[in-house]
Amino acid sequence: MTMLSITNLGKVFDSNKGVVTALEDINLTVDRGELAVIVGPSGCGKSTLLNIVAGLEHASSGEAALEGSPITGPGADRGMVFQSYTLFPWLTVQKNVEFGLRLKGVPTAERAQTARRYIEMVGLSGFENSLPKELSGGMKQRVAIARVLANKPAMLLMDEPFGALDAQTRLLLQELLLDVWRQESSTILFITHDIDEAILLADNVYIMSRRPGRLKARVPVNIPRPRDHKASLTPEFSRVKSQIMELLWEEIAAG
Amino acid sequence: MRQKNPVRTGAWLAAASLSAVFCIWAGLAYTGSVKPLFLPPPHKVFLSFGEMFDEGILFSYTWDSVYRVMVGWSLAAVTAVPLGLFIGTSRRASHMIAPVMEFARYLPVVALVPLTLLYFGIGDAQKFAIIFLGTFFQLVLMVADSVASVPADLSRAAATLGANRMQTYRLVLFPGALPGIMDDLRITVGWAWTYLVVAELVAANSGLGYMILRAQRFLAIDRIFAGLIIIGVLGLLTDYLFKLLGRIITPWSDKQ
Numbered sequence: 001m002t003m004l005s006i007t008n009l010g011k012v013f014d015s016n017k018g019v020v021t022a023l024e025d026i027n028l029t030v031d032r033g034e035l036a037v038i039v040g041p042s043g044c045g046k047s048t049l050l051n052i053v054a055g056l057e058h059a060s061s062g063e064a065a066l067e068g069s070p071i072t073g074p075g076a077d078r079g080m081v082f083q084s085y086t087l088f089p090w091l092t093v094q095k096n097v098e099f100g101l102r103l104k105g106v107p108t109a110e111r112a113q114t115a116r117r118y119i120e121m122v123g124l125s126g127f128e129n130s131l132p133k134e135l136s137g138g139m140k141q142r143v144a145i146a147r148v149l150a151n152k153p154a155m156l157l158m159d160e161p162f163g164a165l166d167a168q169t170r171l172l173l174q175e176l177l178l179d180v181w182r183q184e185s186s187t188i189l190f191i192t193h194d195i196d197e198a199i200l201l202a203d204n205v206y207i208m209s210r211r212p213g214r215l216k217a218r219v220p221v222n223i224p225r226p227r228d229h230k231a232s233l234t235p236e237f238s239r240v241k242s243q244i245m246e247l248l249w250e251e252i253a254a255g
Numbered sequence: 256m257r258q259k260n261p262v263r264t265g266a267w268l269a270a271a272s273l274s275a276v277f278c279i280w281a282g283l284a285y286t287g288s289v290k291p292l293f294l295p296p297p298h299k300v301f302l303s304f305g306e307m308f309d310e311g312i313l314f315s316y317t318w319d320s321v322y323r324v325m326v327g328w329s330l331a332a333v334t335a336v337p338l339g340l341f342i343g344t345s346r347r348a349s350h351m352i353a354p355v356m357e358f359a360r361y362l363p364v365v366a367l368v369p370l371t372l373l374y375f376g377i378g379d380a381q382k383f384a385i386i387f388l389g390t391f392f393q394l395v396l397m398v399a400d401s402v403a404s405v406p407a408d409l410s411r412a413a414a415t416l417g418a419n420r421m422q423t424y425r426l427v428l429f430p431g432a433l434p435g436i437m438d439d440l441r442i443t444v445g446w447a448w449t450y451l452v453v454a455e456l457v458a459a460n461s462g463l464g465y466m467i468l469r470a471q472r473f474l475a476i477d478r479i480f481a482g483l484i485i486i487g488v489l490g491l492l493t494d495y496l497f498k499l500l501g502r503i504i505t506p507w508s509d510k511q
Contacts, residue, residue, distance in 0.1 A: 054411075054415050055414075055415075056411055056414065056415070074411075074414035074415050075415075075417060076415070076416060076417030078415060079415055079416065080411070080412065080415040082408050082411070082412060084406070084408045086406075086408045086409055086411070086412035088409060088413075088426075088427065088430070088431070089431075089507050089508070089509075090430045090431070090433075090505065090507045090508075091507075099413070099416055099426075100416035100417055103416060103417045103418055103422060103426075104417060131506075131507045132507075133507065133509060144412075147416070148415075148416075151416055151417065157415070
């Protein structure tokens with residue numbers, strides 16, 4: 001069943017160097033429960049694509065639709081995790097995770113309970129009353145994930161959420177995300193430039209071309225689940241990786 | 256991460272630098288290196304506090320000045336903060352209002368003193384007006400800047416959690432800008448003191464600036480120094496109060 005469908009989507013910017021085509025003729029469907037990952041060279045417009053799905057930017061042509069209804073603006077049904085740390089610094093971990101529920105008017109006791117459940121799920125029990133400035137980068141992103149999940153979105157959008165973390169922390173959070181995705185049976189559209197990350201997480205990896213960004217190929221990843229970091233040692237991983245490398249290299253070299 | 260007791264170390268250093276200034280003053284005055292006409296010896300300044308107390312003007316003049324600063328500056332603060340929030344978040348409002356503010360803030364307030372005297376006379380209203388004119392325009396632009404420097408990703412994150420425009424204002428932009436706004440308020444209240452003293456020097460019949468001006472006419476240099484010390488101490492106190500307030504209101508800020 002289709003969760004997200006993007007049809008003939010394009011995006012042009014007016015810049016002082018003239019009109020720049022950021023995205024061209026994007027067609028993509030993400031099924032319910034799918035973990036789709038988009039990789040592409042930097043500046044290819046992958047973040048723009050995600051922002052359009054989030055409703056933070058508007059498409060110039062074509063359409064993005066969630067469960068059949070066109071996306072016109074941001075909404076709680078598409079929760080986003082950003083690469084930058086976006087916890088509200090004046091709220092505790094608990095209050096940050098409750099934020100979306102508070103907007104919806106969920107009663108205090110219920111939202112406290114929901115928040116605690118997701119804080120536990122991301123492994124931060126005991127930090128409910130900490131302020132963001134007291135947390136490490138990895139912990140902040142765990143809270144950001146919990147905050148989005150507590151809001152029960154139809155879909156999770158992740159814009160290089162682990163891009164600013166060190167390699168070990170990134171591995172831990174990738175496994176955490178896989179775990180959470182399985183427990184919550186979420187639908188995720190994930191953006192990264194890290195090929196290993198893409199393969200470890202994805203059902204399908206979509207390769208984007210350099211600007212103007214187009215979806216150039218879809219590479220299914222058939223590594224059995226549940227996966228953990230050891231998946232990167234399997235022959236299937238190497239096979240997929242060399243395939244993706246080849247496709248991406250054409251883009252990087254041509255740039 | 257920090258020293259054992261940074262607060263105490265800080266207090267010692269502050270006390271050391273203040274006593275150094277005092278020692279230099281005392282040294283210059285008591286050795287006669289500078290004539291008492293220009294630099295009064297410390298004990299005469301302390302005695303002048305007593306004289307002013309006996310005359311009943313020490314507290315009443317100080318209070319008059321404090322009252323004028325508080326009213327004039329509060330008027331500016333309560334009007335400038337909302338306007339600054341508005342300009343800082345709306346491009347249209349910024350295009351419309353910011354140029355007026357930019358123009359107005361380059362008018363030296365001192366140059367407006369004659370005009371305010373004409374409009375409001377020499378009473379408290381004129382002091383309020385001078386302080387308001389001196390701080391309002393700057394404060395609007397400073398607050399707008401503080402709001403604009405709240406990371407855009409915080410508002411974007413709030414939007415994807417379901418926040419509408421008003422909720423984003425109330426729950427993200429305002430709290431996010433609060434540490435900056437507290438700083439803006441602390442800085443402008445300092446300016447308010449400057450403008451008040453200027454206004455009192457030109458025309459007034461009470462207040463610390465008026466007292467200093469009268470002391471100059473009578474060559475009572477000890478009183479001039481006493482007045483300056485009061486203004487300085489009040490400034491230090493206000494600054495300290497605002498920092499304390501900042502720690503209470505925004506304990507989460509990195510600035511603390």
